[in-house]
Amino acid sequence: MSAPETAPGLPRDAAGEPVFSEPWQARAFALTLALRDRGAFAWSEWAEALGAEIARDPSAGESAYYRAWLRALETLLANRGIAAPAEVAALTAAWHAAAEATPHGTPIRLENAAH
Numbered sequence: 001m002s003a004p005e006t007a008p009g010l011p012r013d014a015a016g017e018p019v020f021s022e023p024w025q026a027r028a029f030a031l032t033l034a035l036r037d038r039g040a041f042a043w044s045e046w047a048e049a050l051g052a053e054i055a056r057d058p059s060a061g062e063s064a065y066y067r068a069w070l071r072a073l074e075t076l077l078a079n080r081g082i083a084a085p086a087e088v089a090a091l092t093a094a095w096h097a098a099a100e101a102t103p104h105g106t107p108i109r110l111e112n113a114a115h
Helices: 023-037 043-056 062-079 085-101 110-114
Strands: none
Touching: 023 043, 023 062, 043 062, 062 085, 085 110
């Protein structure tokens, strides 16, 4: 059984495929799998971190689940020294600034944050 099939609480459609209501959820999912595939952490570590986040905030619903997913990923990255919380926060702020500075219909580019 592969990792996504053993993810606790993963929202799924009738065919058993993961469900994403927003693009960021799919990106967080894909990033987690890519990092796991590259050896950043074991799937058992991931499941433990995600379970802890879900237990910390057991709000129901798909959006709450993926917020817990993202917090678990950020925690693992910080604990492994891959990305410190301050680095994640700074990059998040830069992407938000870039999105605000980008005209509608054009790709968001991080360099737009400086304008």
